[in-house]
Amino acid sequence: MKIDIQPTQLGTEDRPSEANQGRLGIRLRLARQTLGMTLKALATAVDCSESLLSKIENGKASPSLPMLHRLVEVLGTNIGWMFEETDGEEGIVFRAGTRPLIGLDPLRRGEGISLERIIPYSPGHLLQCNIHHIEPGGESAGPIQHAGEEVGYMLAGSIELMVGEKTFKLSVGDSFVFKSELPHWYRNVGTTRASIFWVNTPATF
CATH class of the missing domain: 1.10.260.40 (lambda repressor-like DNA-binding domains)
Structure with a gap:
């Protein structure tokens, strides 16, 4: 990527x-x-x-x-x-328009995905939080697995979420939680951009 x-x-x-x-x-x-x-x-x-x-x-x-x-x-x-960065205003507030975006290389798996950071990468945070933006046909690299726990909420569009041997179709308003040790990946199965508010712990990415 x-x-x-x-x-x-x-x-x-x-x-x-x-x-x-x-x-x-x-x-x-x-x-x-x-x-x-x-x-x-x-x-x-x-x-x-x-x-x-x-x-x-x-x-x-x-x-x-x-x-x-x-x-x-x-x-x-x-x-x-x-990717450690300097925190925002007193490490509490992060203003709209100042949050960095991580774009994934379209020549590799992870095509059509960008991660909008909600909080900066910092050793002072126990959580990592991003908005995952997935273009139609885009999918995450994986499946991956690591220590921790994942929580997400669908803000826009629709995706397929694969966790372990199960596959779930999610749309706006749906949420999920699972242990990060389970192999997981996702893809946009809709015709418009999908966005997921995604939190994981411990902060790894």
Whole structure:
């Protein structure tokens, strides 16, 4: 997935800030070097090519969400730290129009999905909260599984949510909760953009 970070309001399509695009690569390289790991050793540990990992560290490519989970597990960190930001007004209020948007690369799985951050990535938060915007035909990378719990509320559109071996069709006003250890992914099965208010704990992404 390609990580594009930009201020946004719901439904806007502003271009990403170039100053923030390399944050993931810089943090990834720092975490690897702190552990004294070579590029080759980390690539082997997370089952990816050394050339891809090099591109990620240099801001020329980004990992899929499942690969990102493998990276932080091997490095002993968390995804929140990879994107840690300064809190808003006293770390309490985050104004409309200032929330960054993470766009997923359309050339990889995760096509047509963007994540609008409701609160910033910070070690001070026990929760991670985003609005997932999914274009028609878009689907998340996965299935993925990790520690924690997921809660969501459908704001717009309709999706199929797969949790474990079960599939659920959700539309506006529906909500859900499940343990993150269960394999899960979702896709937009409607003809319009779907939006999900999504909270998970602990804060991993």
